[in-house]
Amino acid sequence: MIPRLSEGLADLAGKLASAIAPETSSRYAMANTGMIAMLLSALAVESERAVASRMTDVADLKTLFAGCDRQAHPAGRDARAAFLDCSPASLRLSDVDAVHAEGLRLLIDLHAWAEDHDPALDKRIWDFLLAHTEHHRLDPP
């Protein structure tokens, strides 16, 4: 077993881009090999942080929901309260994704309400979205 998954993927991406792509015999093959190498580089980053970035989002969402006024988006209040107590069934990415997605669904409803009723909450949600996009950004070489 290669212990560091992300480094292994990054090494494969480098091999594909620098040694294999130039040996391909058509522009189509070279372009696609290059794209796959770039994706492997991105996935090397993602594999290392995938659970952490989603759990950071979940923690931020819980903080955001816990800090909401009791009157905020009444239709979603019970679901948000339940979310504060939830955690993934396991650390498998599919289980983490399920909780992450539930939090984002609740956020979408809350955001739509905040735009009409609570500018300060709207701003906090945009701050969350800014942090969220930073947690998930992919900048392959």
Next chain:
Amino acid sequence: MHPSLEPLGERLASYLADRWDEPVTLLDIQQIPGGASRETYRVGLRTPSGERGVIVRRDPKTSLIDTERSLEYRTYQAVHRAGFPVPEPLVLEEDPSHLQRPFSVMAEVAGCESAVAALAQPPYAAHRQRLGEGLWSLIGRLAAMDVGDLGVATFMPVPEHPAAHELDYWAGVIDSDALHPQPVARAAIRWLRRRLPPPPPRPALVHGDFRAGNILFDQHGDIRAVLDWEMAHVGDPLEDLAWSLDPLWGWPERSLAGGLLPREEAIRVWERASGLIVDREAFRWWQVFASLKGLAIWISSTEDFVNGESKEPILAVAGWLMTDRQNRILVDRLHPDVPGRWAEPLL
């Protein structure tokens, strides 16, 4: 010629011989990158009048953009008749029995480059200013064309309110294709619904994907053809201008639109060519819309990659990298404090 492509080339040559009623011999066939919504091949042929190159675009099993091939082909015919630089459309075949799937054939525009990455390399890098002026002149020229004269209204709807029509369409794509919650896209849709601009004074033919990546250019810095009309529609001419200026097309370069011209200069070139003055308030809307439309396309690509038969790497690039970048652009543009990390402020 790759052996696996030879049967396809031979079937095409046989088809064209019947269609053109003359001998046609296959010389070469190569699949070429780009044209992400169709499989694209460059085919060399010998006919009684000499050797010629054609470009064949065949429907894929699944694609980046779900489009209607006959609409695209008829648009090529309309703009070609009007003297707009596009490859000459030669054949549209919708019967899948010939090449397994429907396809179209265009004349090859030889001696050109289309890869955006080439713009940073010699000899093209020295012509970026010229290419930029050419690009936004063409976008403006299309905006100035009369929809009635082009004849496109005979096969395209003419929406009463283009902004509302386009927003409904792309919001619907997100509704149907998103595989997980999209809080940035949803916020953008709500922002756009609250601020719909009025219809344009005069509708125009909108290319729908007019940018540096969809042109053929030569080593002198001349644009020889505009490609990929599959998203063409009648609408607001500001749509093409805003789309061409989206920060994604120059990523991560921020100062030059599409890596070619400063954004304000691109707008001036467009205004000169179109004879129109940009309504800045409406244009703000179209800039946000452009980023939302891009995000919708990447979300749809993700769905195609996950659930479709095609596993083309371009679909995965769109699903991971492009989605991420477009989300960052939209957050930059809609965040009340305008952090401006990834995109210049709205013009």
